[in-house]
Amino acid sequence: MRSFLIIASALFAFGATMTLESTTASAVVCADGVVRAGCAGPRGAVVVRKPAKVCKTVIVNGVAVRRCT
Numbered sequence: 001m002r003s004f005l006i007i008a009s010a011l012f013a014f015g016a017t018m019t020l021e022s023t024t025a026s027a028v029v030c031a032d033g034v035v036r037a038g039c040a041g042p043r044g045a046v047v048v049r050k051p052a053k054v055c056k057t058v059i060v061n062g063v064a065v066r067r068c069t
Contacts, residue, residue: 027041027042028040028041028042029041034050035049035050036048036049036050037050053068053069054068054069055067055068055069
């Protein structure tokens with residue numbers, strides 16, 4: 001009888017905790033693609049185009065080197 005009361009009180013405490021504890025769903029998902037990057041959340045989505053790469057040729061120690069940023 002005593003073990004039954006302990007188990008019942010543990011289940012009641014667990015149930016009360018799960019009932020009274022509320023959490024909000026605020027998941028955000030982001031992705032980074034080759035052309036675009038974007039995020040989607042509970043209030044909508046945002047998509048951003050990536051700028052084109054800029055390459056220029058510079059001379060380092062007498063050698064022409066192509067640098068892209």
